[in-house]
Amino acid sequence: MDPAIVSDYDKIIQPKFLAILRSIKGLAWTSFILDNESHQYKLDITTQDPSNSKWAEASTALQKAFLDLTHRKLRVNVVKSKTFEEMRFVVPRSPQPYDASSKNPFALYSLGRSIGVEQLDYPGTLGGIITVTTGDKSRVYGLTNNHVVNIGKTTNTQPRDPTHVETGNVIYCPNYHDLEATKIQLKNTKLKNYKIAQLRAASGRSLIMPARATYPCIVDWALLQLNSQTLNNMLDEIPKLKANFQLHRTPQEKEARPFPAQITYDPNVHLVNGMTVFKWGRTTGITSGEVKMVRSMMNIDSVETWKGKIHNPQRYTEVAELVVGPRRGVPFCDSGDSGSLVVDERGHVVGLLWARADDDVIVTDIRVVFESIREKMEWGPNAVVSFTPNF
Structure with a gap:
C-alpha cells in the first residue's frame, strides 16, 4: 500500500469516508476498512442491510472521493456484518x-x-x-x-x-x-x-x-x-x-x-x-x-x-x-x-x-x-x- 495513503488515512481519507456515509440518510453500517489486494484498493463495508439500494449511491461517492484524494481507483465491497466474539x-x-x-x-x-x-x-x-x-x-x-x-x-x-x-x-x-x-x-x-x-x-x-x-x-x-x-x-x-x-x-x-x-x-x-x-x-x-x-x-x-x-x-x-x-x-x-x-x-x-x-x-x-x-x-x-x- 502506498505509504502516502497510509499516512493520510487517519486525518484525511477516513474522515471523508465517514462524512459521506453520514450524509446519505437510510444507511446503517457496522464497520469499514481500507485494504489493498492485488494492487487494487478496496473498501470493505459491513452492514446489517447490504441489499439497501442506497449503497449504490454511497459507493459512487466513496469511489469519487478516493480518486480525488489519491488519484487511485477504489472498489467498494458491501457485505453482511461480521460476527464478533x-x-x-x-x-x-x-x-x-x-x-x-x-x-x-x-x-x-x-x-x-x-x-x-x-x-x-x-x-x-x-x-x-x-x-x-x-x-x-x-x-x-x-x-x-x-x-x-x-x-x-x-x-x-x-x-x-x-x-x-x-x-x-x-x-x-x-x-x-x-x-x-x-x-x-x-x-x-x-x-x-x-x-x-x-x-x-x-x-x-x-x-x-x-x-x-x-x-x-x-x-x-x-x-x-x-x-x-x-x-x-x-x-x-x-x-x-x-x-x-x-x-x-x-x-x-x-x-x-x-x-x-x-x-x-x-x-x-x-x-x-x-x-x-x-x-x-x-x-x-x-x-x-x-x-x-x-x-x-x-x-x-x-x-x-x-x-x-x-x-x-x-x-x-x-x-x-x-x-x-x-x-x-x-x-x-x-x-x-x-x-x-x-x-x-x-x-x-x-x-x-x-x-x-x-x-x-x-x-x-x-x-x-x-x-x-x-x-x-x-x-x-x-x-x-x-x-x-x-x-
Whole structure:
C-alpha cells in the first residue's frame, strides 16, 4: 500500500469516508476498512442491510472521493456484518499441555499460559509480565484482558456485566477448565492449579480517547497483582532463561519465523499496514498474522448487542480498532487466546488482542492500553513500563 495513503488515512481519507456515509440518510453500517489486494484498493463495508439500494449511491461517492484524494481507483465491497466474539466463551474441550511433574510451577504461569478465575470454565491467556518503575520503586504485574479474569456479576449461567470491575478475584494457573481436562488426559487426579495473583485493576471495558487521536478505542485490560510465591519463583527462574527458548509451534507455522526471544516495549514502534506480527496464546500457541489497514471503523450503535452496555461517557458514535488478518491461511487465534500480546518480528509489543471478527482479529494498540493503565493507576507520565523476558 502506498505509504502516502497510509499516512493520510487517519486525518484525511477516513474522515471523508465517514462524512459521506453520514450524509446519505437510510444507511446503517457496522464497520469499514481500507485494504489493498492485488494492487487494487478496496473498501470493505459491513452492514446489517447490504441489499439497501442506497449503497449504490454511497459507493459512487466513496469511489469519487478516493480518486480525488489519491488519484487511485477504489472498489467498494458491501457485505453482511461480521460476527464478533470475545475469545473466551466457546472453548475447545482440550487441555493446554504442561509439565505436570515439574516441582517448580513457574513454567506454568509464564507468557502465553492458561489462566482464569476459580471454578469458571472460561480460560484465557496471560499475555505477559510487566514491570512498572515510578521513581526508585518497581512493581511487577501480570497483563491480560478484563473479560478473562473479571467475573463481576457473572457465572456460567448468568449474563455478564462487562462494565463492572471487581478487584481481588483470585487468579489461577492453569485455568480450572485446563486443569480438569489435563487430569482426565493424564489420568492423574493429584494435579493442581496454582494461585498466582489477584485482580489488581481493570479497564471495565471502556472507551478511551488516545492522545492526538481522532476517534476512541475500546480498552479491555486487567493488571494482576502477583503473589509472593510467583514473585519468588520469578527471581529464581529469570537468570536461567535461555535467549532462544522456544515452545512447540503448530505444524503450519514451522516455516514461519519463531516468536522473538525477547520482548520489549518502545512507544515509537506501533502497528503499521503490512507488518508481520506474532502472538503466543493459550489455545493456538505461537502464530503469525499480517496487519491490515491499521484502523477499522466500528459504529457503536451497531455493536452494543455483543458488547453489553459499554461505558461511553463521551458519547462517541464511532470507535477506531486495529485489525490483524490471518497469514498463510492459518488463523491468528482461537477461543481462549484472549489476553495475548501482539509483537512484531523484533519483539516489540504493539498490541493486546481481545476479540475476533470472522477471520480477522481485533487488537487494541498497546500505547492506548498503557495510557489507560497510567490514568487508572494514577502513575503519571514519568512511570516507566517494561516487559520481563519470555518464559
